[in-house]
Amino acid sequence: MKKLGLFLSALAFTSFGLTAQTADEIINEYHEVTGGAKNWAKIKGVQMDAKVNQGGMEIPVTVIQMADGSEMISINLQGQEIVQSAYDGESLWSTNFQTMKPEKADEEALKNKKKEDGDFPDALLNYKEKGYKAEFVGKETIEGTECYKVKFTKKPQIVDGQEVDNIEYYFFDTENYVLIAVESEITSGPAKGSVAQVMFSDYQEVDGLYFPFSISQGVKGQGAQPLEITAITVNPDVSERNFSFPEEVTSEE
Numbered sequence: 001m002k003k004l005g006l007f008l009s010a011l012a013f014t015s016f017g018l019t020a021q022t023a024d025e026i027i028n029e030y031h032e033v034t035g036g037a038k039n040w041a042k043i044k045g046v047q048m049d050a051k052v053n054q055g056g057m058e059i060p061v062t063v064i065q066m067a068d069g070s071e072m073i074s075i076n077l078q079g080q081e082i083v084q085s086a087y088d089g090e091s092l093w094s095t096n097f098q099t100m101k102p103e104k105a106d107e108e109a110l111k112n113k114k115k116e117d118g119d120f121p122d123a124l125l126n127y128k129e130k131g132y133k134a135e136f137v138g139k140e141t142i143e144g145t146e147c148y149k150v151k152f153t154k155k156p157q158i159v160d161g162q163e164v165d166n167i168e169y170y171f172f173d174t175e176n177y178v179l180i181a182v183e184s185e186i187t188s189g190p191a192k193g194s195v196a197q198v199m200f201s202d203y204q205e206v207d208g209l210y211f212p213f214s215i216s217q218g219v220k221g222q223g224a225q226p227l228e229i230t231a232i233t234v235n236p237d238v239s240e241r242n243f244s245f246p247e248e249v250t251s252e253e
Contacts, residue, residue: 039208043121051230052228059075069114070088072242086243087243108158132155135151145180147180152170164187166184180201181197209234
């Protein structure tokens with residue numbers, strides 16, 4: 001795998017130098033320096049193998065995302081696979097940590113998930129065709145890095161039966177146009193009103209595309225949980241069973 005270093009610095013000058021004036025220019029440059037929009041559009045799926053440290057214990061994590069919207073996030077806890085989230089286009093489910101049995105999410109969560117079916121490999125790719133909007137709103141410094149800030153408006157989410165705005169802010173490094181962070185307001189739960197922040201770093205090349213191998217997420221200003229990616233597979237060979245809700249099979253006596 002190749003590190004993303006001087007390669008990006010050189011590409012940053014190819015289309016419009018150091019000055020970005022529109023959201024489209026910033027997004028296009030981001031896709032260009034990470035492999036090209038046409039190449040991103042060709043892939044059918046991605047599998048990320050990672051690890052997270054909790055309380056001194058290293059926990060393996062697997063994330064699979066497919067072009068049709070199917071996805072699965074699982075952890076391996078002391079040899080037992082636990083599905084934290086899975087979606088097959090019809091069902092959204094996870095493992096209940098108390099009963100250790102699969103449990104479907106409520107209808108509202110499923111409807112919100114279905115609105116994101118076209119967001120692979122990221123919501124930015126061909127965003128206008130999805131009905132999304134992007135606006136360059138200036139510059140902001142994120143942990144010492146000067147960034148272009150883009151306001152990104154997606155389809156409204158449903159919270160307690162009411163539609164609410166679904167707005168994310170993307171931060172791109174002004175030097176090489178890679179994505180540094182994504183922020184959004186938390187609209188439900190105990191942290192409602194706080195800002196969720198996801199940070200990206202350590203970009204490396206896999207099959208001609210550049211992925212962040214370090215991802216941290218949490219509530220802004222309250223610390224973050226780092227995820228260290230150990231391997232990425234483009235177009236993985238996976239079964240549909242990875243995503244489908246495991247219906248109970250009763251044996252006939």
